[in-house]
Amino acid sequence: MEIAIIDYGAGNIKSLQFALQRLGYQAILSADAAAIKSADKVIFPGVGQANNAMRKLKASGLDVVIPKLTQPVLGICLGMQLLCSSSEEGNTEGLGVFDVDVKRFKTSLKIPHVGWNTISGLQSTLFTNIPEKTFMYSVHSFYAPLVKETIALTNYGTQFSSALQKNNFYGVQFHPEKSSKLGEQLIKNFVELCE
Structure with missing residues (x-):
């Protein structure tokens, strides 16, 4: 199986590669459209600022490639936010x-939201063997509101x-x-989708 991690200069790449290796998988790191299109699974990571990240995607033409992918694709953190319609961060078109617009947290709680928090309302095979109220690790100042595509939710001043x-x-x-063993379980679940 070929797993491609999209390389566009805005990734949490090393920890992701190590997590996959611990699960027994190798992944290629690529910005090449043909390699990404031909992979069995694609992971779209992201750390950083939405506007800068989108600029990098456009410069490489990946902004056109990614939405047309037909194999399972997993966006992580900023990667998930960039898959949305837009983000208030830098007034970025996603x-x-x-079909959701990413919003800036408006709460008296400390921003960014950093650390462990629970996920609940789990509604997908992505969460096989992951219990309700599992703690996962987050670092973000922007969020996607609840929509019909929501398959898990978290509360931090707002759901x-x-x-x-x-x-x-x-x-x-x-x-x-x-996110420790249960985070790795989610990666394993994603890699094994449609197998």
């Missing part, structure tokens, strides 16, 4: 896979989508690669 799914696209706001 890739439009998920938001901690995971989204539409057709072959999945997104998680938290970092499964930094």
Whole structure:
């Protein structure tokens, strides 16, 4: 099986590669459209600022490639947010896979939302063997509101989508690669989708 991690200069790449290796999988790191299109599974990571990240995707032409992918795709953190219609961060137009606009947290709680928080309302095979109220690790100042594509939610001053799914696209706001054994279970579940 070929797993491609999209390389566009805005990723949490190493910890993701190590998590996959611990599960017995190798992944290629690529910005090449042909390699990404031919992979069995695609992971779209992201750390950083939405506007800068989208600029990098456009410069490489990946902004056109990603929404047309037909194999399972997993967006992580900023990767999930970029799959949405837009983000208030830098007034960024997203890739439009998920029909939701990413908002800035407006809460008296500390922002960014950093650390462990629970996920609940789990509604996908992505969460096989992951119990309700599992703690996952997050670092973010923006969030996707609850929509029909929400498959998990978290509360931090407001309830938001901690995971989204539409057709072959999945997104998680938290970092499964930094979320211990149950985070690795989610990565394993994603890799084994449709096997």
